[in-house]
Amino acid sequence: MSLLSIAGVLSSAIFSGTSLLYTTLGEVIDERAGIVNLGLEGVLLVSASTGVAVAVVTANPYWGVLAAALVGGTMNMVLGYLVIHRQANQLASGLALMFFGFGLSALIGRPYVGAKIHALPRILLPGLSGLPRLYTSLFSFDPLIYLVLPAAVLAWWLLFRTRWGLGLRAVGENADIAYASGRNPRLIRYQALFVGGLFAGLGAAHLAIAYAMTWTEYMTGGRGFIAVALVIFSKWHPLRAVVGALLFSGAVAFQLLLQSSGVQVSPFLLDTIPYLVTLLVLMIWGGTRKQSAPASLGRVYHGTE
């Protein structure tokens, strides 16, 4: 295997993994507050379609990114209303949101299928300018990619080094105790969902605006669900999520490489590798160790009398 192909796999992993990482970070924040969002697919799709629409209409990709992020936050608010105020079941509400996202995104994106966007600038990774052009094209990243690692650190810092994050994690562990400490669990969950939605929206923005640079129906291809699995994989820790996202998208890139290098295995079967790898790692690490998951994850908060 040549250096070029390894570099290619790495580059592909980074490009496709960035949106996955943003989404996973958002879901980590949500789940730390105790809410599972199975509707991430829908959230991502609506954010992506809106982002593309705005990018086309304003002829400016940055507005598109902003719009995608805000829409992500807003879509999560819908989940929030159902789950927090109406105390509906989280899984069912998430799936309903997913269907909603399927429909809404298709409507929003209809006029823009295949439309061209002004691209985000691609900046070469500093220190690599001496390399031949083949390589520099692989490692010229857009701003969202450069921001993703700081975003992970930001998520970590928010959760573990701020008062807000402490309260958020307390709500996810035991909302009654959080309430006893004078906090408002409902409000905190809404806030968590909004911030998490912003991250997810950024993930959608990267996928549609920076990577694919267009809109297609159902373009997220299951990323929403993968993110939910990766959250467990990373034991609800933003920095470990980086590893998870990289591992998964690396597996995807690797099997694409296998396909293109003429390996005689059906592309369909190769496509299953990343999922099976994730499953395997989950089995080894144990996805349900009680000490890792936020204790109140998935529970409806009923409040005190």
Add this chain to the structure above:
Amino acid sequence: MSRIPDQGILSRALGSKAWRTAARYLSMILLALLLFGAILLISGKDPLQSYREMFSSTLGSAYGLSEVLVAMIPMLITALAVALPSRVGLINVGGEGQLYIGAAFATWAALTFPDWPAWVLLPVMALLGIIGGALWAFLPGYLRAIGLVNETITTLLLNSVAPKLIGFLIFGFWHAAMDTDKTPNFVPAGRLPTFWGTRVHLGLIIALVLLLLYWIVMKYTRWGLEMRAIGGNPQAAKRNGIPLETYLVTIMCAGGAIGGLAGMAQVSGFYGVLLLNFSMGLGFMGFLICWLAGGDPVGIVLMSFVVSVIMTGGNLLQLTRDLPYAAINILLALTLFVVLARPTLLRGEKT
């Protein structure tokens, strides 16, 4: 004084409850229709006209009604595939995957034994569908029983793997041509019989029988009692001698088996081929219907009917009114939102 309560009182209470339930569902549907009507208005269509057409095309004609029933069949079964495991506290979101694998197994029989008579081939296909679905649910069930990984995640992951396996089978194993995405047609012996010249197939009977069996088992049998105990307090059930882990694995497989049967019913009764990505969210739809109905068999039938009317009517609207398919998803989602947002309406039986 110490007699077990009179059966008569029970059925009387049920009667009034049925009316209240019906009224609830009706009000939900109306609210959803209102919301969707607003969307229609915004996109420049006449809501009243659209609704009139939607209802007349589905409920107003025999053909429309039959189409509604056809769409209901897989939903009934996939909802049951979620309901049964839910009684022991298992969350089976893997209906999609179980559906596909069951369909694949059944397809194998249909394509490998084209000469067998229907009364042999069909039961074999059904059996294979059951086995396939159960196999696909075994790993999640086992991992959950030993306390290693939550079944929600494993079933979700396997959902993504299943359609890819189907793709491999269609192209790599059954060598479909590159320009189609399906296997050769099933022989007539491999098709579930239909009724009255419509597309309603035997799957409907199967679905209703299964739902009835489910109701009987949960209410009267020993296993139903033990399952309800597990669902109510798994640790207590285990302490009282109920074999918790055995039930978890067995019932998860049973749920998968039912999901696989749904897959078999779809490819045999409805399509007559194995089509790539033939499930457009059927597994998830079953999950939603089950949860909204609180796992109750009657509720499952009612919710399936409602969803089916929307989807079928929506299809027809699309054909006649140039409404994008996406809009149907939105109407569906809005209905679901309305139901989810009114927990007081449905919360009664939910455990």
Add this chain to the structure above:
Amino acid sequence: MAQHIGPQTGHPPLIAMHAITKAFPGVLANDRVDLDVYSAEIHALLGENGAGKSTLMKILYGFYRADSGAILHNGRPITIQSPHDARAVHMGMVFQDFTLIPAFTVAENMALFLPDLGAVLDISGINHRIHDLSARYDLRVNPRAMVSQLSVGEQQKVEILKLLLADARLLILDEPTRVLAPHEVQALFQVLDRLRGDGYAIILITHKLKEVLECADRITVLRGGRVAGTLPRAEASEPQLVAMMFGKESPELQVTRQEVHEERMTPLLELLGVETRSQGAQTSLKAIDLKVCSGEIVGVAGVSGNGQKELGDVFLGMVKCTRGRKLLFGRDATNLSVREVRRSGVGFIPENPLTMATVPFMTVLENMALTQTWRYARLGGLRMDLQAIKLDIEEGLKKFGFSFSLYVPAKSLSGGNLQRMVIIREMMHNPRLIIASYLTRGLDVQSTIAARQSLIQARDGGAGVLLISEDLEELFLLSDRLIVLCGGRIVGSFTPNETSINRVGQLMTGAEALHVTNP
């Protein structure tokens, strides 16, 4: 002992409750109760279970609203509508169930309740404050430790520190010594003494007379929702307090201790060298050799959390032993399932009936059938014979003299009735071996007597009983033999005549381990 600022000095009490009345459906929990506490005072609130102590404190702390009456702070009336208000006037409460988040560190748990927490967490600053406070009052904990790793005594220290850090001046402690061993109780009293010296006011809710007489300045006794009397410690004595608490002679349980005859002993249960592996915060059992014979009650003493739950679970088969063998009725039972163990004639009364033995939403009738579903199944399992269950239950009710409704959901039963339900269920089919864990925890006097009576009846009928309890008086009262569990090991084994409560208390806390001869 520091002088307390009392009525003589003319200062108003820090907190005063006047004529507090609170009624719940069917019971008058507080009936015109007066209570006041001064700074630098330890005021004990004494009373039996159900006397109204908890209700009164929950009103003070803002969980309930009194139906009538007033609360004054430094002489001025205030309204307390939530714990938030209570904390605003510098009150803090340590509950029986700790309000700590196991997954958080000690520092994080405390930071959560700090009123002046900065937007960005100053972790080292918080650690310093914790360190200083804990040194001052000898409440030593490691701020960086995760709460799930702490012992119960250490968790209690954290709870108290939490209040101090949050600037509480009045501390309310609800049954603080329930989970402590004798020497830990002494340490707690020293802490309270130091706090009082610094001017803190402390309300101690308890039903333990001896402790009250040891550390309180004033004592208020509640009985049946009313104040039976308030008096300074100097004027109080044990018989006097007992009279105030019960209003009459406390009912005695007649127990005839069986003579232990070696010859007629048939071991019903034997554990030989049993070890288990712990998960998380549970304790692993090590080198357990234990025998329970027919016609005897073996008591297991130990501080909660030293392996009692694991012991019960290993008997039942919920937990597998990693080493050693288990013999039931003479046959090897090491790998039997729970169902098989029960089928061979074992009954199990766990420590918390609601969460560990019953399905709350199912009816009492259905719950009673759960342990023996095979017995009541007809047509190979297709039908459950509800009538037969009912008959068996009614027989049990008659035999024990209990009564409760069969068709209501189990969760609507009171704690006492739930325990009775479990007792009947487990004893209904005359088990040969009974394991009872914390049998009378949280029960009122009547239920306690009935429960103990049922064990004695069973023993007299030839059954063997393993009684796990933290109530040393109960163990000494009922056991024919006594063993002590500490840290997952058996550290002592004797008959009650051979030892004293104090000695057992020492062993329970690991003060020393006796060399154990074959029990």
